Amino acid sequence: MALDPGKQLERNARLKELLARTALSDQKAFAELYRLTSAHLYAVALRILREAPAAEEALQESFVNVWHHARSYVAAKSQPLTWLTSIVRNRCLDQLRRREVATVTLDDEEEGLDVATEDPTPLDMLLLGADARAVGACVEALEASQKQAIALAFFQGLSHGELARHLRQPLGTVKSWIRRGLERLRTCLDAAGAGR
């Protein structure tokens, strides 16, 4: 969905209108909203959950939520796609949390942790996404280790512990990469006037 700025404005206006109509229980608007955004949101869920059935469930739950809570979007003041993405991501992270609770005693290291094998890599995507938002310079400014840790956490939903295992680094090191990386990203984005 990396669009040029004009198209992006146009799309956002359309999505806002559809959300407003969905808030009034307009089923046609809701169907159109699904048609326009589900492939993007499904990709988000699929990356984090890594299994189609779980991603389908997350998408389903998210849209049921959107139907019932579209009214609260008006107050959220976010970009429509950002708002929708946050709903899907939170749903996915909740699922991961439930899984963690269920498997906390048999944490089997690398198994089921099949990341960074697909193309493009999370790092590529971080740069791609950054390009789309004209904040490439900010992501570029991160150190390679920070960039990689943030990309894996964001796109694949890896926890600190999983990141440490995946990157073969001590937990504390990974945590500080993330923390410092986020701080730098914020300083840079805010200075660039983005991230509003």
Next chain:
Amino acid sequence: MNLSRPDRAEALAAEYVLGTLRGRARARFERALDTDRALGDAVRSWEERLLPLAEALTPVAPPDRVWRAIQARLQTARTPATSFWSSMSVWRGLALASLAVVVVLATLLLRPTAERGEGAVIAVLATKDAKASLVASADRFGRYLTIKAIERIDVPADRSLQLWMLPAGGNPQSLGVIETTTLARVALSAPADQALRNIPALAVSLEPRGGSPTGLPTGPVLYSGPVQRTY
């Protein structure tokens, strides 16, 4: 979790949005979000910063069953006014051809009492996709309506089917809860030709066990059909 220090709250908001705030810490943070407006603002700012990165993902079309499942979930939760009348528009759109089929079918299924030559009132109730599912019939001067399921209808244990008269331009009026495992009968307030005189259609909705608590349909309309007269 100490959220009183702004820099700490900011850092937690960032990790919450990034997804690395996990487990119980995530749950605690979410509870704090419900009441702490500043924390909510910090989260929104981080969402605006980070979530656009997700736009780099190549879209993947989800299977059709996801949309169907969403629709099915919303069907059972919809508010009465919209769901009822939007469903009603469906049968109004039924083609005349399918109506003819339906009337023939109804005649075949009529109970013998309706064949005494004095005429009958019949309604074949069909699903949205025009599949005939129930036949409601009454002798012209009969005091009750008999409802027969054309095929087995499974109703969840905590739900009931409720039959409604749909007056032209008025609110639906309940004829009562019906059983579909056997022949169901509902009493009419007057002989059928009078009781159903200004009733162009009947419908069956899915309601909480024992029937709608509001006196109007609250669940999805499963079957509906026009009222026909053979006299």
